Each structure stands twice: as C-alpha cells, then as structure tokens.
C-alpha cells in the first residue's frame with residue numbers, strides 16, 4: 215500500500231468483571247468464561263502516529279505516557295507486537311509513535327492494562343482499515359480488535375464494546391468465543407441502566423502479584439476444576455439475573471465471585487492475601503449498610519486491595535453520601551473514582 219504516514223486516535227475504557235477470569239491456557243485462552251461491565255469514565259486515550267520506513271527488519275516504536283517519553287512500557291509493547299504480528303503483517307513496515315494517557319490517576323491501583331491494550335489494538339485495527347482495499351465491517355473490526363487486545367492482556371478483550379461483554383466459550387451464550395469478547399445482546403433489565411461503580415482506592419501501590427503470575431497459580435491448583443465449573447454455573451445464572459432484574463441474586467453472585475477469586479489466591483502455592491485491612495473494613499461497612507438501609511449495594515474486587523462498589527442508579531445519592539461520611543477514611547489519600555456502566559471504545 216502507499217500509505218506513507220498518518221495517525222489514528224481512540225479512547226477505550228476499563229472494565230470490571232462480574233464473573234472473574236482467573237486461570238488461562240496457552241495463547242491467552244481463558245480457563246473459564248467471564249463477563250464484565252464496561253466502564254464509562256476510566257479510560258485510556260491513545261494516539262498512534264505512523265510513518266513508512268524503508269526496511270521491514272524489526273519493530274520500531276516510541277512510547278509517550280502523559281506527554282513524556284516512557285521506556286518502561288516498551289518491553290510490554292514489544293511482546294504485544296510479536297504476538298500480534300502473525301495477524302497484522304504491516305507492523306514492521308512502519309515506525310510508530312504511541313502517545314497515551316489515562317483519565318484516572320497513574321498508579322491508582324486500577325488496572326490500566328485492559329484500557330491500554332484495547333486502545334492500542336483499536337488504533338492498529340483502524341490502521342488496518344486504512345490499508346485495506348476491501349470494506350471492513352464494524353462486526354469484523356470489533357471482533358479483531360478484541361482478538362488483538364486479548365493477546366495484549368486477556369481482560370482487555372472485554373473493553374471494546376459495551377455495556378456487558380462475555381469472553382470464553384460457554385453454553386449460555388451461543389456466539390461466545392475463547393478468542394474474543396462478544397456483547398451481551400439480550401435485553402438488559404432496566405434495573406441495570408446506568409449501574410454505578412464507585413472504585414475505592416485502598417492501595418495505590420504496584421500490584422503485589424502480577425496477573426501473569428496469578429493466572430499461573432491456577433495451574434495444578436487443587437480447587438481449579440471446581441472453580442472453573444462454578445464460573446460456568448455463575449455465568450448461566452447471572453445471564454438470567456441480567457434479564458429478570460433480580461438484584462438480590464445479583465449481589466450474591468457478584469460478591470461470591472470476588473471472594474472466590476481471592477480464595478483461589480489464598481489457597482494456591484505460593485499463597486497470597488491481596489486484601490488489606492481496609493478492604494475488609496469496607497466490606498464490613500457495606501454489609502452493615504445494606505442490612506440497615508434495605509440497599510442493593512454490593513462489592514467486587516480485582517486481584518488487589520481496591521474495592522469496586524456496584525449499585526443501582528436509584529441509590530446513587532445515598533451511597534455517595536455513605537462513601538463520603540464513612541468510607542473515604544479507608545481510601546488512600548481519601549481517593550475514590552465515580553464511574554458507571556458504559557458503551558465501549560470510541561474513535562476520536
């Protein structure tokens with residue numbers, strides 16, 4: 215192609231899993247299916263500039279993070295390029311500048327790999343569209359972007375579209391795949407409209423256990439087979455809940471999934487406790503609040519100490535009052551992020 219130079223720009227959100235992905239096989243194939251809410255405010259914005267280079271001998275790119283040249287991200291991108299090259303043959307023909315920033319604070323402890331990897335994947339897909347002589351359908355575009363994002367970070371494949379995305383082959387969703395995420399296309403019950411996610415930042419430090427190490431802990435884990443089966447059952451039931459709007463059952467499935475993820479880490483070898491005392495303080499307070507206020511507020515966790523508080527829009531003003539009066543004390547520097555369920559990535 216004669217595409218000499220240009221640039222593309224995308225914003226891509228983070229996501230929060232309701233049924234957790236924990237454990238993988240070769241080539242970023244998940245050991246069990248997962249489902250997540252796509253977020254709205256927590257996102258990565260990436261601009262990819264490219265210019266043709268004379269020789270296609272190696273990958274050539276620079277990374278800028280929040281306006282400054284960044285060497286630390288380079289090995290991750292290098293690995294990502296190596297993994298996706300079989301599906302993107304033009305990569306070595308160009309020199310790239312990857313200019314990226316997050317809408318959430320750096321090292322806030324919220325995973326930026328999902329939003330970050332999906333944003334680059336989308337930029338590269340956009341470039342493929344520019345280079346292609348054939349029409350590329352939106353469906354193909356999203357699927358391949360998700361496929362590429364998965365090779366960067368598994369959960370990133372769930373960040374392309376909204377409002378809910380399923381990843382991993384399973385009986386409940388006929389079109390599900392291990393290779394990319396698919397949208398939840400059933401009619402979502404109005405109870406979930408604008409569902410809220412307040413992210414309480416308990417520990418903004420570096421992750422104690424990288425997800426690469428974490429997934430590996432599930433290999434030969436004594437409870438792994440039962441856990442993978444449970445994820446299938448929880449996903450099947452959650453599908454019904456998302457349609458029926460049964461928020462009581464939603465709370466049970468989501469909290470059980472979060473605690474199971476942590477239970478897997480506590481019972482692996484080596485073993486880890488990724489919650490902090492403040493994580494438990496917050497969970498206790500959420501449970502008390504729920505009982506006293508007849509509320510449907512619940513929590514979920516990723517592989518760290520931060521707490522995601524999920525609640526219906528109708529409870530928003532009360533819950534934010536609760537956070538301000540009782541929970542900010544447990545957040546590092548009083549820091550929390552207000553987010554809600556979102557529509558997915560956007561071309562800028």
Ligand code: PMV
Nearest residue numbers: 231234235367368369425517
């Ligand atoms: O995408 P990874 O490999 O960083 O795995 C993330 C796994 C969890 O965030 C703990 C759960 C999930 O499904 O997102």
